[in-house]
Amino acid sequence: MMGACHENYIEFMHAYLDGDIQPEQEQELKNHLKSCEACQAHMHELSDVVAFMKSAQPVTAPPDLTANIMASLPKRNVTAGPQSWFRRYPIVTAAAVFLVFMSAMFFGNFSDDQQFAFTKADNIIVEGDTVIVPEGEVIQGDFMVRNGDIRVDGAIEGNLTVINGQILNEKEIGNNEPLASTAVVTGEIEEIDRVFDWLWFKIKSGYQGLEDWITGDEKSE
Amino acid sequence: MDAIVNKRIKQVLNGNQDAYTEIVDLYQARLYQVCYRMLGNKHEAEDITQEAFLRAFINLHSFDQKRKFSTWIFRIATNLCIDRIRKKKPDYHLDAQVPGTDGLDMYSQIAASEELPVEQLEKMEMQERIQYEISRLPDKYRSVIVLKYMEELPLQEISEILDLPLGTVKTRIHRGREALRKQMSQLPVTEVGGKR
Numbered sequence: 312m313m314g315a316c317h318e319n320y321i322e323f324m325h326a327y328l329d330g331d332i333q334p335e336q337e338q339e340l341k342n343h344l345k346s347c348e349a350c351q352a353h354m355h356e357l358s359d360v361v362a363f364m365k366s367a368q369p370v371t372a373p374p375d376l377t378a379n380i381m382a383s384l385p386k387r388n389v390t391a392g393p394q395s396w397f398r399r400y401p402i403v404t405a406a407a408v409f410l411v412f413m414s415a416m417f418f419g420n421f422s423d424d425q426q427f428a429f430t431k432a433d434n435i436i437v438e439g440d441t442v443i444v445p446e447g448e449v450i451q452g453d454f455m456v457r458n459g460d461i462r463v464d465g466a467i468e469g470n471l472t473v474i475n476g477q478i479l480n481e482k483e484i485g486n487n488e489p490l491a492s493t494a495v496v497t498g499e500i501e502e503i504d505r506v507f508d509w510l511w512f513k514i515k516s517g518y519q520g521l522e523d524w525i526t527g528d529e530k531s532e
Numbered sequence: 533m534d535a536i537v538n539k540r541i542k543q544v545l546n547g548n549q550d551a552y553t554e555i556v557d558l559y560q561a562r563l564y565q566v567c568y569r570m571l572g573n574k575h576e577a578e579d580i581t582q583e584a585f586l587r588a589f590i591n592l593h594s595f596d597q598k599r600k601f602s603t604w605i606f607r608i609a610t611n612l613c614i615d616r617i618r619k620k621k622p623d624y625h626l627d628a629q630v631p632g633t634d635g636l637d638m639y640s641q642i643a644a645s646e647e648l649p650v651e652q653l654e655k656m657e658m659q660e661r662i663q664y665e666i667s668r669l670p671d672k673y674r675s676v677i678v679l680k681y682m683e684e685l686p687l688q689e690i691s692e693i694l695d696l697p698l699g700t701v702k703t704r705i706h707r708g709r710e711a712l713r714k715q716m717s718q719l720p721v722t723e724v725g726g727k728r
């Protein structure tokens with residue numbers, strides 16, 4: 312182990328390697344290295360470490376990395392959904408559409424689908440056909456609104472799906488208003504406006520989670 | 533370049549998701565490189581790079597456009613890497629100092645215990661050896677060493693990425709170099725294959 316008097320010189324060595332040594336310190340270091348073998352060896356080893364690290368060759372990223380990243384982003388585009396689904400799985404989708412149309416369950420649900428409904432939650436307010444997530448309230452989990460609008464003054468920690476309705480404080484996005492002042496939704500936002508999109512949504516979601524819905528009538532009781 | 537990036541960011545914030553492609557293209561290679569050096573695993577590097585761009589996308593509205601986007605995305609990525617490294621460690625009190633080891637914490641003890649025998653080191657290729665030595669560094673030294681020597685970033689930028697005072701960055705680089713020196717004194721660099 313090197314003595315304490317050499318510790319200063321080791322500091323100088325590092326300053327030298329980082330290129331921020333004062334000229335007088337550099338001179339002092341050089342003079343010391345001439346007479347001290349231990350420090351000379353230390354300096355040599357440190358220079359080797361630097362040369363070694365700098366000889367690292369660049370690592371090549373996988374060629375499809377950008378595409379994979381873009382595919383991982385949450386989608387906001389309403390029409391892109393069914394279109395790309397069709398393009399990728401034309402036969403499967405056609406078969407699924409056929410099956411859903413044929414299923415009595417679908418027709419049974421379809422009339423219910425005209426009603427204002429939303430996911431059960433305690434901390435929301437309902438005014439007419441609008442669901443309001445009040446300021447300071449946070450909905451944990453996914454939230455859906457059907458045949459009505461939603462205003463998110465608080466936050467939704469999950470995906471928001473709006474079917475045949477709109478997010479009322481969303482139009483500020485796209486102007487110069489900061490996004491942070493509008494609806495806070497940490498997951499994906501999906502707005503579904505047409506019957507066809509709704510159908511696609513049902514195929515995609517496999518009917519899951521729809522049982523938890525309540526209608527506007529139940530809530531206002 | 534920052535002007536173009538800021539223009540694309542505005543487009544993304546206005547709902548044009550495709551504008552993000554160009555941003556991703558600009559930085560993905562560098563980000564992947566840093567993640568790979570930090571984690572030493574291609575699959576995880578890809579995973580974390582993807583996660584970093586996703587988080588940046590979701591939080592893009594909170595990005596201060598007066599700053600450099602590269603600094604911000606590097607920060608997201610290095611934080612994710614450090615989280616990943618810590619999760620991989622066994623679940624005991626890692627920051628506890630080990631008695632009689634001159635301030636070394638449990639991290640460095642684990643790294644030291646993973647030391648390979650000299651015969652195995654001698655057979656290693658130069659590039660493999662570099663990654664091995666980086667992987668043995670405690671994570672707080674690893675991030676500064678990777679950013680300085682693999683990315684060749686100025687100390688000021690490293691300090692912004694890691695959100696550390698410049699003095700702390702310098703100290704960590706010094707200690708990182710000393711740690712590498714000690715690790716490698718077992719088998720000096722000049723003996724590694726002579727492939728320089």
Ligand SMILES: [Zn+2]
Binds near residue numbers: 317348
């Ligand atoms: Zn000396």
